[in-house]
Amino acid sequence: MLKIGHRGASGVAPENSKAAFLKAIEFGLDMVELDIQLTKDNNLIVFHDYDLKRITGLDRKVGEMTLAELKKLDIGSCFSKEFSDERILTLAEVIDLLRGKLKINIEIKINQQKSDVIIESLFDILEEQEYEDDVIISSFDHRILKVIKRKKPSLKTAVLIGAIVMEPIRLIQEASADGIHPHYLTISKELVEELKDYGYFINTWTVNSKEEVDRLVEIGVDGIMSDYPMLITKAVKR
Ligand code: G3P
Ligand code: CA
Numbered sequence: 001m002l003k004i005g006h007r008g009a010s011g012v013a014p015e016n017s018k019a020a021f022l023k024a025i026e027f028g029l030d031m032v033e034l035d036i037q038l039t040k041d042n043n044l045i046v047f048h049d050y051d052l053k054r055i056t057g058l059d060r061k062v063g064e065m066t067l068a069e070l071k072k073l074d075i076g077s078c079f080s081k082e083f084s085d086e087r088i089l090t091l092a093e094v095i096d097l098l099r100g101k102l103k104i105n106i107e108i109k110i111n112q113q114k115s116d117v118i119i120e121s122l123f124d125i126l127e128e129q130e131y132e133d134d135v136i137i138s139s140f141d142h143r144i145l146k147v148i149k150r151k152k153p154s155l156k157t158a159v160l161i162g163a164i165v166m167e168p169i170r171l172i173q174e175a176s177a178d179g180i181h182p183h184y185l186t187i188s189k190e191l192v193e194e195l196k197d198y199g200y201f202i203n204t205w206t207v208n209s210k211e212e213v214d215r216l217v218e219i220g221v222d223g224i225m226s227d228y229p230m231l232i233t234k235a236v237k238r
Contacts, residue, residue, distance in 0.1 A: 001217065001221065002103075002203060002223030003027075003029045003229055003236065004032065004223050004224060005023070005031070006033050006205060006206045006225040006226055006227050006229075007032075007048060008032055009021075009227070010227045011208070011228040013079065014075055014078065014079035014080075014086050015079075016034055016035060016048060016089070017083065017086040019076065019083055021098060024102060027233060029102060029229050029232075030223075031102055031103040031104065031136075033104075033107060034091075034105070034106060034107065035047060036091055036106055036107065036118075036122070038117060039066055042114075042121065043121075044121045045062070045067065045089065045091070047062055047088055048109075049062070052065075052073065055078050063111070063114075070088045071088060072087075073088060091106070091125050092128075095125070103134045105158075106135055106138070108137065108141065108144055109139075110140060110144075115144050118144070119144065119151065136157070137155055137157045137158070140160045140161075142174065142177075145177055150176070157176075158178065158181045159172055161186070163186065164186045165182075165186075168180055172198075177200075178200065178201065179202060180201075180203075181202075181225075182202070184224075187202070187216065187219070189220075192219050192220050202222055206227060207225065207226050209231075213232055217232075217236060
């Protein structure tokens with residue numbers, strides 16, 4: 001079962017930061033989940049929110065700023081003063097950091113205006129970095145997943161869903177995906193069994209309680225994302 005650090009190990013260091021990814025390596029995880037967005041000058045960066053307010057205090061949108069401008073911002077102090085040197089990372093920088101150590105679940109944040117640019121930039125980075133075999137691409141935008149699969153069938157993809165859906169198999173098939181990433185509260189033993197019968201994987205998010213980790217390990221999900229991934233490490237050791 002994949003032990004996946006959500007936004008790195010974001011319970012113990014600032015989300016999507018170098019410190020959070022290094023913690024994920026330290027914890028001996030298999031994978032990290034991270035969020036990607038496009039800057040104004042079309043660089044793929046690792047950042048969750050569409051605006052910068054919560055993390056940096058700045059009242060601007062990510063997509064309105066260049067990489068050089070974004071690089072000046074402190075993304076660590078909102079977590080704790082000791083992380084004030086943390087800066088926004090590009091996807092390529094994170095891959096450099098994790099190479100040979102962790103796989104990556106790349107969540108593409110929705111951007112209907114620039115989805116073509118996102119896809120081409122993503123392909124270029126994964127190819128240059130030779131990381132195509134070590135990623136799962138996920139998104140709540142299932143259309144972008146379908147396009148990615150059509151252009152590059154070898155890339156592994158997963159449909160993200162946040163609520164209970166009546167026909168999960170149909171959603172996966174419509175996006176030509178390889179698996180599904182549902183919210184943990186929507187997962188039952190029956191769902192896991194159905195997905196396995198069809199040969200699809202199921203990784204779930206964001207599980208931060210020991211009881212839920214234990215339940216999900218018991219019903220046989222393929223991967224668990226947590227802000228506190230040491231919970232998963234402990235559960236799978238028992
Ligand atoms: O990829 C799973 C999860 O990260 C999706 O929700 O808002 O944390 O990006 P969010
Ligand atoms: Ca995410």
